[in-house]
Amino acid sequence: MSLKINELCVNCDVCEPACPNKAISQGPDIYVIDPALCTECVGHFDEPQCVVVCPVECIDPDLEHPETQVQLLAKLARLQAGDA
Structure with missing residues (x-):
């Protein structure tokens, strides 16, 4: 399941560089996670x-x-194939 940033976000900028799939970007008010890119770090780390x-x-x-x-693993494989 993709992750979602809620309204408690303080725009601290630490989540964006931590994402191995580049699924996080600055939205109009707070950071947002693109569900098409988020794999909850499956295949990269043990936890998001x-x-x-x-x-x-x-x-x-x-x-x-x-x-x-x-x-999530299949999504990661598709994302990695797109990078190749």
Whole structure:
């Protein structure tokens, strides 16, 4: 499942560089996560790095984009194939 940054975001800038898939960008008011790029760091790390570094705990599961571990790995493979 993709992750989502909620309204508690203070725009501290630490999550964007922590994302290995470049799924995080500055939105109009707060940072946003692109669900097409977010793999919850599956295939990179044991836990989502944005969640690890977030000082205000404003990153939640995006219930509108449910995905299994297998689907997240397949998404990662597609993303990596696109980089090649």
